[in-house]
Amino acid sequence: MTSGKFKKPPKIGFISLGCPKALVDTERIVTDLRAEGYLISSTYKDSDLVIVNTCGFIDAAVEESLQAIAEALDENGKVIVTGCLGGKDRGSFISMKFPQLLGVTGPDEADRVLELVHENFPSPHEPFLDLIPRGGVRLTPRHYAYLKIAEGCNHHCSFCIIPSLRGKLVSRPIGSIMREAENLVRAGVKELLVIAQDTVAYGVDVKYRLDFIGGRAVKTNVKVLFEELGKLGVWVRAHYMYPYPVVDDLVPLMAEGKILPYLDVPFQHAQPRVLKAMKRPGSESNMERINAWRSICPEITIRSTFITGFPGETEEEFQYLLDFLEEARLDRVGCFAYSPVEGAAANDLPGAIPQEVREERRSRLMALQEKISRDVLSRKVGSTIRVLVDEAPGDDGIAVARSASDAPDIDGLVLIEGGPMVLPGDFVDVKITRSEDYDLYGKIVKK
Numbered sequence: 001m002t003s004g005k006f007k008k009p010p011k012i013g014f015i016s017l018g019c020p021k022a023l024v025d026t027e028r029i030v031t032d033l034r035a036e037g038y039l040i041s042s043t044y045k046d047s048d049l050v051i052v053n054t055c056g057f058i059d060a061a062v063e064e065s066l067q068a069i070a071e072a073l074d075e076n077g078k079v080i081v082t083g084c085l086g087g088k089d090r091g092s093f094i095s096m097k098f099p100q101l102l103g104v105t106g107p108d109e110a111d112r113v114l115e116l117v118h119e120n121f122p123s124p125h126e127p128f129l130d131l132i133p134r135g136g137v138r139l140t141p142r143h144y145a146y147l148k149i150a151e152g153c154n155h156h157c158s159f160c161i162i163p164s165l166r167g168k169l170v171s172r173p174i175g176s177i178m179r180e181a182e183n184l185v186r187a188g189v190k191e192l193l194v195i196a197q198d199t200v201a202y203g204v205d206v207k208y209r210l211d212f213i214g215g216r217a218v219k220t221n222v223k224v225l226f227e228e229l230g231k232l233g234v235w236v237r238a239h240y241m242y243p244y245p246v247v248d249d250l251v252p253l254m255a256e257g258k259i260l261p262y263l264d265v266p267f268q269h270a271q272p273r274v275l276k277a278m279k280r281p282g283s284e285s286n287m288e289r290i291n292a293w294r295s296i297c298p299e300i301t302i303r304s305t306f307i308t309g310f311p312g313e314t315e316e317e318f319q320y321l322l323d324f325l326e327e328a329r330l331d332r333v334g335c336f337a338y339s340p341v342e343g344a345a346a347n348d349l350p351g352a353i354p355q356e357v358r359e360e361r362r363s364r365l366m367a368l369q370e371k372i373s374r375d376v377l378s379r380k381v382g383s384t385i386r387v388l389v390d391e392a393p394g395d396d397g398i399a400v401a402r403s404a405s406d407a408p409d410i411d412g413l414v415l416i417e418g419g420p421m422v423l424p425g426d427f428v429d430v431k432i433t434r435s436e437d438y439d440l441y442g443k444i445v446k447k
């Protein structure tokens with residue numbers, strides 16, 4: 001460019017649907033586009049092109065993705081689809097419904113998305129436009145970030161189609177994960193949320209091969225990874241831990257304060273026959289394992305998710321699950337009514353449960369868990385806990401924060417009443433003054 005004038009860079013709009021793993025893909029595409037000088041727009045009208053990152057996990061997510069694509073086509077017209085649903089039937093599921101799209105890619109195909117953008121709006125590469133914040137462009141607030149360590153899954157849970165959408169497990173090199181984590185910490189991140197479809201399987205696909213972190217040879221394995229992340233001096237929170245025995249190896253790291261004492265372990269059910277039909281690990285030992293985790297790390301928070309109304313689930317089997325929850329007294333519980341996702345093996349099982357019964361069981365489970373949560377939280381009143389501030393005080397004077405027990409978006413909050421002033425990303429100690437069903441209230445005792 002010799003005239004000294006810059007061409008106006010194309011503006012790209014984004015719709016990112018689905019789970020944190022999809023959000024990480026979107027962040028990568030946004031980072032790469034910004035690195036090439038594209039601008040990011042927040043409105044259809046102002047965008048030259050819109051990228052829709054879709055989710056295909058359950059029917060409701062498929063419907064939401066289809067609506068988002070239709071809306072983007074209506075409002076803008078130039079649309080690229082990526083993500084889980086984009087990968088369905090190698091793209092033909094979406095391209096047959098929307099032949100006017102500029103292109104369709106599956107998950108983890110950021111490079112193909114960039115090619116499609118280039119084909120339609122060539123890269124406006126300008127050295128003066130290349131200033132990317134260290135740590136890339138993130139869609140989460142500045143002080144926490146998702147760190148994706150692997151893609152895909154080797155399991156065959158009968159209710160799930162993710163392995164057919166995302167493929168088999170592929171672990172990222174440990175050196176590259178650590179470089180990304182270090183950049184994020186240098187960019188101001190205070191909490192790393194480690195994600196994958198199955199976090200504890202990390203390294204299985206590469207047979208735990210040796211890799212290098214800053215010239216040091218280390219094994220590609222989940223325990224080593226968490227030990228290394230634990231040295232960065234920020235909160236490290238592990239998500240989506242399939243209940244393998246290797247989870248037991250991570251609890252001592254929590255007890256030693258290397259990573260947060262937070263175990264996100266989706267049990268999905270408790271009754272042995274139902275678990276077998278789900279193709280999930282057996283249940284007899286789960287209560288014993290929970291007790292063992294608690295004896296190694298008494299402050300551990302255990303989060304889990306469950307499915308109600310799985311095909312063939314009898315009322316007695318559902319009651320078995322409720323009894324398990326009464327005994328386990330898990331800190332955090334999510335629950336889905338079974339959704340017969342197209343292509344899931346479980347749909348062929350006998351004994352489909354009517355939608356109202358699936359929902360009614362879900363409500364009963366959540367009502368029980370509400371009582372348990374209320375009781376668990378009420379025991380924290382009077383204690384002092386460390387929290388990370390998410391939002392400065394609003395007009396009501398209340399600042400929003402989270403403790404080690406609270407992952408963003410899915411768990412409860414710690415609401416701080418009264419001064420002094422705090423900002424997002426601050427760590428403070430809070431004395432808990434009262435509790436509700438899922439949230440705590442407190443006052444700052446130490447900044």
Ligand code: SF4
Binds near residue numbers: 242
């Ligand atoms: S572990 Fe099971 S539920 Fe999770 S992604 Fe793999 S197949 Fe799906």
